[in-house]
Amino acid sequence: MDRYTKPAILLHWLIALLIIAAFLLGLVMTDIPGLTPTKLKYYSWHKWLGISVLALAAIRLLWRLKQQPPALPVSMTQGQKKAAEAGHWFLYILMFAVPISGYLYTTAAGVPVVYLGLFQIPSLFEASPALKEALKPVHYWLNMLLAAVVIGHVLAALKHQFIDKDGLLKRMLP
Incomplete structure (x- = not known):
């Protein structure tokens, strides 16, 4: 079975780790009451993670547009293949939409x-309490x-690994 290129694999796992870290940090920081130095530090880290995800997602998208991904297993139905493709493009959209919405909110x-x-x-506009x-x-x-789409992505990969046993997951493992 064909594999993804090494840059695609690296970007996939790096972005995945950054998304998980940003999500978990977002949950932790928003639960800290008041305005504390720790909370401010976590907000800064959260923003750094978001900007990093956005930049790496842009690189990944450019790479993806240049490099055709490996073919899906022939055992997959056309419906499964269309769902996989739609899911991947939805992940790309969200990898841009989430950090951009965070930047605009900030x-x-x-x-x-x-x-x-x-x-x-640079700020694109002045502060606006109503827009905030x-x-x-x-x-x-x-x-x-x-988070829901990522969980679905992981569950689909695990299904292919342990139920379908079609080797799909190996295409993206380092």
Whole structure:
């Protein structure tokens, strides 16, 4: 069976780890009451993870558009193949939508985004309390949707590994 290229595999697992870290950190930081130094530090880390996901997702998308992925197993039905392709493209959309919504939410809150403490990401607009309140649930629900799609992606990979035993997972393992 064909495998993904090494850059695709590296980007896949790196982005996956960053998404999981950003999601878990987001859950932890929003549960910290008040405005503490720890909470502020976690918010900064969360933003750094989001920007990193966005940048790596852009690289991954460019790579994906240049490199055809390996063929899916012949044992998969056309419906399964279409669902797999749709799921992958939905993941790409969410890998962009979640960090962009977070950036817009932060900008609307009037909080600068300083990547890795080194340089500030320019704000596209002035702070807006009304926009901040509108974007907060957008960012939250996009994250929940991303979590659900990631879980579905993992469950599908495990199904292929342990039930179908078609070697699909091996294409993406390092």
